[in-house]
Amino acid sequence: MRLVIARCSVDYTGRLTAHLPEATRLLIHKADGSLLVHSDGGSYKPLNWMSPPAIFDLAELTEEQQLAGVIECWTVTHKKTGDELRVNIFEWLSDERFELGTDPGLEKDGVEAHLQELLAAQIERLGDGHTLVRREHMTAIGPVDILARDAEGAAIAVEIKRRGEIDGVEQLTRYLELMNRDPLLAPVRGVFAAQEIKPQARTLAEDRGIRCVVLDYNDMRGAESGELTLF
CATH class of the missing domain: 2.70.180.20 (Protein Yojf; Chain: A;)
Structure with missing residues (x-):
């Protein structure tokens, strides 16, 4: 560099x-x-x-x-x-x-990675009849966090963030543009899932036909362990 x-x-x-x-x-x-x-x-x-x-x-x-x-x-x-x-x-x-060498790539923080794991195990939180296809579905520009199918069998691409901001919506938009070129997947709809979604990000997502889902991390952890949580 x-x-x-x-x-x-x-x-x-x-x-x-x-x-x-x-x-x-x-x-x-x-x-x-x-x-x-x-x-x-x-x-x-x-x-x-x-x-x-x-x-x-x-x-x-x-x-x-x-x-x-x-x-x-x-x-x-x-x-x-x-x-x-x-x-x-x-x-x-x-x-x-400067010689920076090979970059190991982005590692998601523990909460974000765990959110992906939890949602994959509790995919019904996206809606009745939803099924998991795979986690980390690879595209030419990187992996989509979750690939799922809805009750009618349509493909759903899910991008998960701890805090949902405009950059995350843009990232999911790029994934959707690529995935909808694949005749085996198209049409693919997007879901932007996060613990907190900023108003500007929600507005942009909904304008692009992307559904927003707020994830309750503590509730999902309680469902995973089978323990009841107060908050």
Whole structure:
């Protein structure tokens, strides 16, 4: 991974066009070919980016760029779409490279993992007649927490979160888009299940036809053990 802090301008061309005027920014170039442009704000979301698969190259500077003070020009081109991210660098402030190695992947916290286990064992909480097909149903972009069938035999994709926010709805939406391309599964409906679902996430989910289910962790644990719980 290469981390660069530089005074630069950024232009995106392709299916859309966008321009970031000259300013000091953080540029992250990853081993997978992606490039992310960050400012010192806006939380985790980059100002602009190019996703992999992409080709990174140094463009030859034109006379106009040289007169404008550009000292280096990066181009990152998406291999499939041809979209291009062009970064004109005017001043270097920092340039560091790091070898991060292979990432072991995201491990869900104990509560979230246990929620998945509990719901798989108590799949009827989604509705009468629901049956479990499998946990961790793999797709091209990652595993869906639970694949189930409703009383009519229709496929149900369930994404489980401890706290349901917009990112989780977006994640489930991507899974559904892929799964509905599979003629053996389609049509697939989505269920967003969490201990707590934020109002914005619920609104987005329902707008996309995704059903929201609030899970009572303590109640589910009581059902698992056969013990009665007060709360």
